Amino acid sequence: MSSTTTAVDLAPGLEKCFLFDATEASYEMTGITGRIPKWLLGTYYVNGPARFERAGRRYRHWLDGDGMVGRLHFGRDGVTFTNRFVQTPKLRDEEAAGQFLYRGFGTAWPGDRLRRNVMLEGPANVSVYPYDGVLLAFAEQSIPLELDPVTLETRGEYDFHGKLNEVSPFVAHAKYDGHLLNFGISFSATQPMLNTYEFDGSGNLLKRRRYPLQYQHSNHDFGFTPHHMVFFLSPLIMNFARFWSEGVSVMESLSWEPEKGSRILITPRTHRNDEAFSVDAGVGYCLHVINAFEQGDRLTLDLLLLDEPVYREYEPIPDLFPTVTPCRPVRYVVDLKTRQLVETIHMDYDLAPDFPNVGQTLNGHPYNDFWMLGLSACGGAGRKFFDQLAHGSWSDGAVSDIYQVPRGEYLGGEPLFTANPDNPEEGVVIVEHLQPAEDVTEFLLFDAFDVRKGPIARLPTKYRIHPGFHTSFHTRV
Numbered sequence: 001m002s003s004t005t006t007a008v009d010l011a012p013g014l015e016k017c018f019l020f021d022a023t024e025a026s027y028e029m030t031g032i033t034g035r036i037p038k039w040l041l042g043t044y045y046v047n048g049p050a051r052f053e054r055a056g057r058r059y060r061h062w063l064d065g066d067g068m069v070g071r072l073h074f075g076r077d078g079v080t081f082t083n084r085f086v087q088t089p090k091l092r093d094e095e096a097a098g099q100f101l102y103r104g105f106g107t108a109w110p111g112d113r114l115r116r117n118v119m120l121e122g123p124a125n126v127s128v129y130p131y132d133g134v135l136l137a138f139a140e141q142s143i144p145l146e147l148d149p150v151t152l153e154t155r156g157e158y159d160f161h162g163k164l165n166e167v168s169p170f171v172a173h174a175k176y177d178g179h180l181l182n183f184g185i186s187f188s189a190t191q192p193m194l195n196t197y198e199f200d201g202s203g204n205l206l207k208r209r210r211y212p213l214q215y216q217h218s219n220h221d222f223g224f225t226p227h228h229m230v231f232f233l234s235p236l237i238m239n240f241a242r243f244w245s246e247g248v249s250v251m252e253s254l255s256w257e258p259e260k261g262s263r264i265l266i267t268p269r270t271h272r273n274d275e276a277f278s279v280d281a282g283v284g285y286c287l288h289v290i291n292a293f294e295q296g297d298r299l300t301l302d303l304l305l306l307d308e309p310v311y312r313e314y315e316p317i318p319d320l321f322p323t324v325t326p327c328r329p330v331r332y333v334v335d336l337k338t339r340q341l342v343e344t345i346h347m348d349y350d351l352a353p354d355f356p357n358v359g360q361t362l363n364g365h366p367y368n369d370f371w372m373l374g375l376s377a378c379g380g381a382g383r384k385f386f387d388q389l390a391h392g393s394w395s396d397g398a399v400s401d402i403y404q405v406p407r408g409e410y411l412g413g414e415p416l417f418t419a420n421p422d423n424p425e426e427g428v429v430i431v432e433h434l435q436p437a438e439d440v441t442e443f444l445l446f447d448a449f450d451v452r453k454g455p456i457a458r459l460p461t462k463y464r465i466h467p468g469f470h471t472s473f474h475t476r477v
Helices: 089-097 240-246
Strands: 025-028 042-049 067-075 078-085 127-131 134-138 145-147 154-157 180-186 193-199 205-212 228-233 236-238 254-256 263-268 277-280 285-295 298-306 327-335 340-346 354-357 369-374 388-393 398-404 410-420 423-435 440-447 457-460 471-475
Touching: 042 127, 042 134, 042 410, 067 134, 127 471, 180 228, 193 263, 205 263, 228 285, 228 298, 263 327, 277 340, 285 354, 285 369, 354 410, 369 410, 388 410, 388 423, 410 471
Parallel strands: none
Antiparallel strands: 025 078, 042 067, 042 471, 067 078, 127 134, 134 145, 145 154, 180 193, 193 205, 228 263, 236 254, 263 277, 285 298, 298 327, 327 340, 354 369, 369 388, 388 398, 410 423, 423 440, 440 457
16 A cells, blocks of 8 residues: 555555456446336447556556546347547557557656657547547547447547647537537647637537637636536646646646636627626636536536645545545526626535536536535545445535445446436436456446435446546437
8 A cells, every 4th residue: 555545545445446457348238237227228438547557667647547438338139338448649659669658647757758749649538429420539638539439449530620630729528519619728828828619510610719818727627508618717727838848747737826716717609799708716626517507697607616626636546535625516606797706606515526417418508406426535534536426406405315335345437317318307327336346347327316225227347447537428319
């Protein structure tokens, strides 16, 4: 056990969730127990890091590992599972060399490589979205990789018909409502810029806009409505001059400067004559947005607010979250006419939740329920990992529907909500379940509106898989 843990191990067996060789495979799932709703037809995708060691070298940071995509397909004749590594240029070069070559988000060493000596060679390990008849795997600050949506074979970079290139700033958190939305930050020391993008459903660029920023904000996520894109600009500042000149990792180039405060930046999405504006949002750090929506002249932004940035808690592998600070769901309401923050609501649940999900059809629209993972040991010293599935309700103003796994078992991947297409009051949540003591990984299905009762179905995988990051679902038509 590393020095970051205490004599009381808050996460027994966690090393077995990360430090193993992932197996690429495709098979029909067997050993399923419980009940899968008949209406659940379609494909669940998950992406996450799945290789942390090679030739005696180990990555320090959770964001460094090579991306592996999993595909869980629910058909009328059964359930199949496929998982494959994303064949990025980084992975191909390192497999040929038999060793790590490229600098990671949190790991650097003398002589490591960058893309065009400018940026990280992305491992495509953060998110995965069906789009334009293909599947896109994303990393931070890189254009996505195109995958076959059935076999998961990597086809190459997806450049949106030549409108982006390999150094275009483009983050891993694209959103979709018939159009694909995304952003990227140009980390200039003299004039940092926020770039916003909107594409139609076929990969054609409709809008690209640029907004000057006061600071070099490191931002991972955003919200959107039919008329706006919304950004919570936390004072986590990226010093790219240090990244280039000193040869350090992105993690070592970030600085938390809370005295600069946080702001909510609202940018126009439509062709109306709206201008971008920002409002003071106090202090705090947001990694993930829950949702955003508009009602009349009020714009609501819901997010998970941490006291401090969480990236430092993603290292060293496997001793994660040793000093993670509290985090809670927070609602901000902005008056679009007066351009003032008029209301802030904090929920009490503060067990460092992450990976919130509301279901794809409700993104950008009024909603009530959301699901996320939590850390029951938040506040204790030592390594820990997600072990709660938490269901929050804005109408109740609380997170009171919680499922807790037994000690030594963990949950992984963004808990994905999908509703019965014939009855939106019925839905399921899909989440990974890791049991390192038994070398078992399975997918759990829950009644979305009563998760405390436990899973309604268990779908064991043939081989262990790593805890994932973000998920998506493509409904069968």
